[in-house]
Amino acid sequence: MMGFGAALQAEFPLDPGWVTVNHGSYGATPRRVLAAQAAWRARLEAQPTRFMTLEYEPAMAAAGAALAGFLGADAAGLAFLENATTGCNAVLRSLALAPGEEVVLLGHAYGAVRKAAGVVAAAAGARLVEAALPFPRPSAAAVLAGLAAALTPRTRLAVLDHITSPSALVLPLGEMVALCRARGVSVLVDGAHAPGQVALALPALGADWYVGNCHKWLFAPKGCAFLWTAPERRAGTHPLVVSHGLGQGYQAEFGWTGTRDPTAFLSVEAAIGFHAALPRLMDRNHALAAAAGAMLAARWGTEAGARPEMQGSMAVVRLPVAAEGPAAALALRRRLLAARLDAPVFALAGGLWLRLSAAAYNEAADYVRLAERVEAVLAAEA
Numbered sequence: 001m002m003g004f005g006a007a008l009q010a011e012f013p014l015d016p017g018w019v020t021v022n023h024g025s026y027g028a029t030p031r032r033v034l035a036a037q038a039a040w041r042a043r044l045e046a047q048p049t050r051f052m053t054l055e056y057e058p059a060m061a062a063a064g065a066a067l068a069g070f071l072g073a074d075a076a077g078l079a080f081l082e083n084a085t086t087g088c089n090a091v092l093r094s095l096a097l098a099p100g101e102e103v104v105l106l107g108h109a110y111g112a113v114r115k116a117a118g119v120v121a122a123a124a125g126a127r128l129v130e131a132a133l134p135f136p137r138p139s140a141a142a143v144l145a146g147l148a149a150a151l152t153p154r155t156r157l158a159v160l161d162h163i164t165s166p167s168a169l170v171l172p173l174g175e176m177v178a179l180c181r182a183r184g185v186s187v188l189v190d191g192a193h194a195p196g197q198v199a200l201a202l203p204a205l206g207a208d209w210y211v212g213n214c215h216k217w218l219f220a221p222k223g224c225a226f227l228w229t230a231p232e233r234r235a236g237t238h239p240l241v242v243s244h245g246l247g248q249g250y251q252a253e254f255g256w257t258g259t260r261d262p263t264a265f266l267s268v269e270a271a272i273g274f275h276a277a278l279p280r281l282m283d284r285n286h287a288l289a290a291a292a293g294a295m296l297a298a299r300w301g302t303e304a305g306a307r308p309e310m311q312g313s314m315a316v317v318r319l320p321v322a323a324e325g326p327a328a329a330l331a332l333r334r335r336l337l338a339a340r341l342d343a344p345v346f347a348l349a350g351g352l353w354l355r356l357s358a359a360a361y362n363e364a365a366d367y368v369r370l371a372e373r374v375e376a377v378l379a380a381e382a
């Protein structure tokens with residue numbers, strides 16, 4: 001059985017000179033998953049035509065079945081994609097919005113997804129509406145009230161983050177989806193951070209589409225993500241690229257979008273195996289993130305961003321600085337990287353907030369190191 005924290009660090013190729021407490025942005029791939037990927041690549045490159053003609057389809061089907069099992073979903077609705085951005089774009093571009101219709105996004109929606117929705121809405125003469133997301137420490141009732149206030153008879157689609165990017169809130173997704181469905185609004189869930197961070201049972205959520213990354217919290221190599229689509233939506237949901245599968249159904253269309261490197265997809269079973277071998281990983285990470293957030297808020301005399309019921313494997317803490325705004329956040333982030341500390345900084349609620357991740361290879365001492373490096377950088381600025 002594998003341990004956690006320092007005992008697990010040899011499993012990852014991470015540079016030990018860095019304080020890496022940012023699993024949320026790009027994940028970190030274990031050596032044994034990278035080895036599985038290298039084995040797939042060797043198989044492919046030994047005879048590319050044989051692999052692509054004879055082995056690709058069954059191998060992809062097996063990877064899809066393994067991921068479907070992990071997600072509690074049916075494999076027929078699951079398509080592999082390179083990343084969550086691609087999945088959200090595919091859904092948005094499949095929509096055929098009408099002039100005057102509205103697309104609702106949450107206040108803390110991911111910037112790239114907001115841009116994609118904006119382009120699609122503008123092309124159709126539709127418009128984006130922002131649902132207010134109270135912060136810090138919103139209650140579930142306050143989040144639901146913000147969403148309810150943004151829905152109108154013109155709302156065609158709600159894009160709901162499962163776990164918000166800048167504020168690391170695990171939102172009350174089941175209730176949010178139910179609210180949208182009750183108003184006749186379709187739902188795309190942006191679950192980029194969710195697989196491997198929180199337990200998932202996709203069809204039971206009642207959403208029309210769910211997009212998730214496996215390369216963040218599920219330990220898959222970079223470029224491994226999925227789109228799950230509800231049965232009644234599959235015929236109308238298309239990939240961004242038209243290729244040989246056109247007209248042959250959802251699986252055929254998403255299964256071949258031109259020649260690409262499928263080895264990240266094919267390594268998902270190894271990634272799921274690594275995740276499963278770590279006992280109670282998600283609960284352990286949630287507790288570590290909450291403790292680290294509380295420790296830093298107390299040390300800096302500030303506050304943490306989430307109530308316990310919205311706590312996942314990440315936490316945000318307000319930094320003890322007067323600066324605010326995205327430019328100040330980016331400047332500080334760059335100075336932290338120069339000090340070999342990887343933890344992103346976001347401008348929220350009139351201040352700067354640091355987002356920490358608690359991954360399997362992190363332990364409490366990492367957040368003391370984080371505090372020391374942040375304080376050294378801030379002292380050097382003063």
Ligand SMILES: Cc1ncc(COP(=O)(O)O)c(C=O)c1O
Nearest residue numbers: 083084085086110165190192213
């Ligand atoms: C909420 C959310 N959506 C989408 C993405 C985009 O993920 P990717 O870069 O894998 O497309 C992210 C990345 O952090 C995210 O946090």
